[in-house]
Amino acid sequence: YTAITRARKLVVLVGSKRAIAMAIKNDRVQHRYTNLGDRLRVPEVV
Template sequence: MSIHKAQGPEYPAVVIPLAMQHYMLLERNLLYTGVTRGKQLVVIIAQPKALALAVKNQRSQRRVTNLKTRLSTNG
């Protein structure tokens, strides 16, 4: 199961593979989600470069949604 599908429940064990072939998915928030889903065991199998990139990459935090403006004008 992918991290995207596991964003709610916890699981007894989680294995997280990180490879540079999937560099577009290497983001800190996805790594955090994967790690926090493991209830008893979390195993990260990673290329060192891929793990470093995932930890450093906060791209998803830079979203421009104008949510604050939309809430203040519609509220």
């Protein structure tokens, strides 16, 4: 999450779509206001 929110120009995610989906849905520890799903849904064109 920190790398995605601090990236200035580009983020490259390595992993399966399932693993990324699990990370987006993970709020078991506490409710998180990360907007990770929104940040990953629409990539910006560089």
